[in-house]
Amino acid sequence: MSEHKYTPAPWRVVENERSYNIRSEKDDKPICEMWLIGETDANARLIAAAPELLKACEVARGAIVFGNGKIIDWDGIADILTAAIAKTTEEDG
Numbered sequence: 001m002s003e004h005k006y007t008p009a010p011w012r013v014v015e016n017e018r019s020y021n022i023r024s025e026k027d028d029k030p031i032c033e034m035w036l037i038g039e040t041d042a043n044a045r046l047i048a049a050a051p052e053l054l055k056a057c058e059v060a061r062g063a064i065v066f067g068n069g070k071i072i073d074w075d076g077i078a079d080i081l082t083a084a085i086a087k088t089t090e091e092d093g
Contacts, residue, residue: 004054006051007024007029007031008024008026008051009025009051009052009055010024010025010026010051010052011023011024011025011031011047011048011049011050011051012024012025012048013041013044013045013048015041018035018036019033019034019035019036019040020033020034020036020040020041020044021033021034022034022044022047022048031047032047034047042088045087045088045089045090046088048087049084049087049088052083052084052087053084053085053088055080055084056080056081056083056084056085059077059080059081060077060080060081063077
């Protein structure tokens with residue numbers, strides 16, 4: 001699988017008085033800014049979780065496509081998927 005060309009995870013949501021900012025946790029690099037309109041907080045969490053969601057999909061796909069005849073750690077895959085989904089639905093703490 002080729003290397004992805006985006007800011008490496010994890011990303012985080014930073015709220016200020018007029019917008020949500022998605023930033024890299026590693027170096028605080030800005031990724032995007034969203035104005036506070038409608039479901040902005042939920043959308044911001046979904047965007048911030050994008051790298052983890054992609055990783056979870058890749059892991060699950062790998063198990064499905066390449067797992068024939070191999071012992072698969074389904075609990076581990078479920079944990080990765082659960083953590084990625086949780087990042088989109090939980091409040092930042």
